[in-house]
């Protein structure tokens with residue numbers, strides 16, 4: 364006999380009124396509890412440190428890396444090492460750094476110079492150093508194929524051939540980038556260009572005097588002072604911390620001694636987006652995007668940077684005044700839940716600027732900035748083809764990263780349109796190694812002026828097509844199709860999880876291998892390709 368028949372034939376038994384009352388009460392209490400928990404979680408996800416950060420430490424400025432010229436090559440020496448850093452926590456924080464305990468020195472070189480960087484890995488774990496924003500041969504790129512074993516020295520060398528820019532370096536071990544960057548491996552590489560020296564002279568350009576590198580990184584700490592890299596709940600983007608460090612300094616202030624000060628902003632965070640502005644609402648001049656000067660300065664009150672992005676701004680100060688660099692709530696273009704849990708609603712105080720009573724005079728900012736004849740433009744007529752990239756979950760075009768797969772083959776010297784879309788209503792951005800690109804449009808709209816400069820990383824607003832005009836410069840010293848460059852989401856957790864692909868650059872008519880030979884022993888010390896460390900790697904047999 365089925366229970367349906369039972370229910371239909373038996374007289375319905377009703378619970379005694381007391382029981383009904385108890386059950387009703389229990390259900391109400393549970394619902395109220397769930398709703399309250401929801402409100403608490405929603406409110407707790409919001410960070411607001413405006414006015415509550417004590418700015419009591421002078422901003423650290425990374426030292427300029429020493430270098431010597433040996434046989435016409437500018438040689439830098441970097442040592443990746445473990446250490447401890449005072450971040451104002453209960454105890455010093457175990458960190459890693461380059462030539463120090465946290466972050467690294469600022470490298471600086473001129474267009475046309477040949478450089479060699481000798482990187483010794485004293486970390487006790489495998490690492491790499493990638494030159495983010497640098498036009499560099501693929502075997503020198505420092506991506507996941509150029510591993511540096513513990514106690515080994517890697518010596519990439521190349522000739523600087525791009526306009527003046529603020530580029531940076533950081534490790535790129537596939538699956539371990541987030542961890543190593545979070546613990547402290549990152550630094551600046553400033554590029555100068557004699558062709559634009561006239562403009563450079565008019566801009567604040569005295570390193571550490573009126574021209575400052577400013578790497579902004581949020582951290583979360585355990586009670587014992589160790590770094591906490593656990594993920595923020597309800598978002599896939601990774602760690603979001605309440606403490607903001609600038610150049611590794613917590614609660615930093617910058618003593619300003621000139622009428623104008625240039626800040627080379629780098630979002631060196633794993634997952635956080637910043638919407639920079641000043642607490643007193645002042646405007647600032649944006650003079651450069653990721654990989655070089657804009658055509659002309661743009662006056663702005665806010666500037667949004669996604670992880671890996673850079674921008675250079677000039678702030679004008681009056682004698683004796685103070686103002687606070689702050690990150691304001693911002694729209695990430697996602698639904699409101701994702702916006703909240705990905706940190707988009709947060710307000711964070713970052714750094715105080717303190718102007719001296721007497722300020723040294725600064726030049727007026729030139730009305731025209733970039734004179735470079737290789738300044739990227741928005742002229743899409745030279746584009747030879749369009750490629751599409753769909754970001755979703757932890758994949759690009761539904762494929763997770765594979766070290767041996769060649770995703771795209773491009774020809775040196777050509778221009779292409781890359782159309783990038785994020786389809787999962789999650790914040791993502793997009794970075795391409797080796798190149799500078801222009802953002803043509805976002806959702807068919809021309810981007811604001813400050814996004815019209817040369818870029819290598821761009822925020823991808825969900826659900827809208829972002830079209831990039833990408834020029835693949837002639838390869839320095841010839842192509843090397845056996846070694847790929849990366850393109851990926853620069854939210855480091857997504858990158859580690861596989862939201863990354865590989866492209867190789869070929870000469871016109873040159874064939875690309877079907878597969879990348881992933882070196883098992885990575886003894887690539889002199890910038891050679893791995894394998895035996897001397898010559899090109901052997902390619903996997905076709906179709907194998």
Ligand code: C2O
Pocket residue numbers: 493495533535671794796849851853
């Ligand atoms: Cu900033 Cu593929 O890197």
Ligand code: CU
Pocket residue numbers: 493494495496794795796797
């Ligand atoms: Cu890069």
Ligand code: CU
Pocket residue numbers: 790791792852853854857858862
């Ligand atoms: Cu992403």
